[in-house]
Amino acid sequence: MLKEKMLNAINEQINAEQYSAFLYLSMSAWFHDKGLPGFANWMYIQYQEELTHANKLFNYVVERGEKPELKAIKQMPVEWEGIIDIYEATLKHEQHVTELINNLVDIAIEVKDHATQSFLQWFVDEQVEEEANVTEILDNLKLIDGQGNGIFMLDREMRGRTFVDDTVTE
Template sequence: MAINENVAKALEDQINKELYSAYLYLTFADYYEDRGLKGFANWYMIQVQEETDHAKALRRYLLDNDYKPTMEAIAKPDKTFANDLEPLEAGLAHEEYITSLIHHCYEVAQEAHDIRAMQMLDWFVKEQGEEEANARDMISNMKLFGSDPKGLYDLDREYATRTYIAQTTLPM
């Protein structure tokens, strides 16, 4: 059974949004790198890898369902930051936006009675909950400890320990 055109188009658009997320998080990493906060930069470089993994999983799903996705241009991030909290807040706002897009994809799949796509998207719904929780935690930590140089140093060291783990549970 061929994939529903509306579902395919929604997932195709989501690929672009996931790649934009990676591109956006590169700018966050660059901001923190410039500030000398290599741990924060590391955190966002791992986010870049995860977002790219998400795009590849969606691409694979489409290909496996006999649909060749079209790669569109990725928008240029336009964020600038005045302090170390602003990228974290922008990150949470962006994750909430991505969650709304995943929900839209799910709704399109539901309208098309595409159970397979809905099952695949279940993973993304759960992942977005984790992404938002992580973003909120980083904001809380920055507000609690980031105004003190020692606290900021400790946070940066903590975020430097994050390592990339290929997500073997991705829906492929």
């Protein structure tokens, strides 16, 4: 059983993860429209990952004997100025999600919910990886000023990314 404050916060996080998924799907659509299938693939994989994060939280709430409450997902952006703009927005968004996860941990500590605190450690570690991955891509994009032949090289590299559901434990 989860305390009400913890349950409400996790339900909000489920919504935030779903928003993240659709934000990245929107970015994937933008890249497809610009003829950059590799970058579109990278964002589509992000979309899939965020859905698994939402599902991991959803299943945790159920496992704890509670009812997840799904909420409407607010409209996400559909247009950006360019590739660097998208990855700057992605980094900013991931930093925001990190703050949300940290807040969940703070609530778990406050309400002395050790099980949830342990569960959330996976998300803390995941956010470190998310921010590092986006920062690396953004740094590469800035090196080539977001244009030229370097974009095509990065686009080809991005095509190789595949989805792995890392929320599943053995």
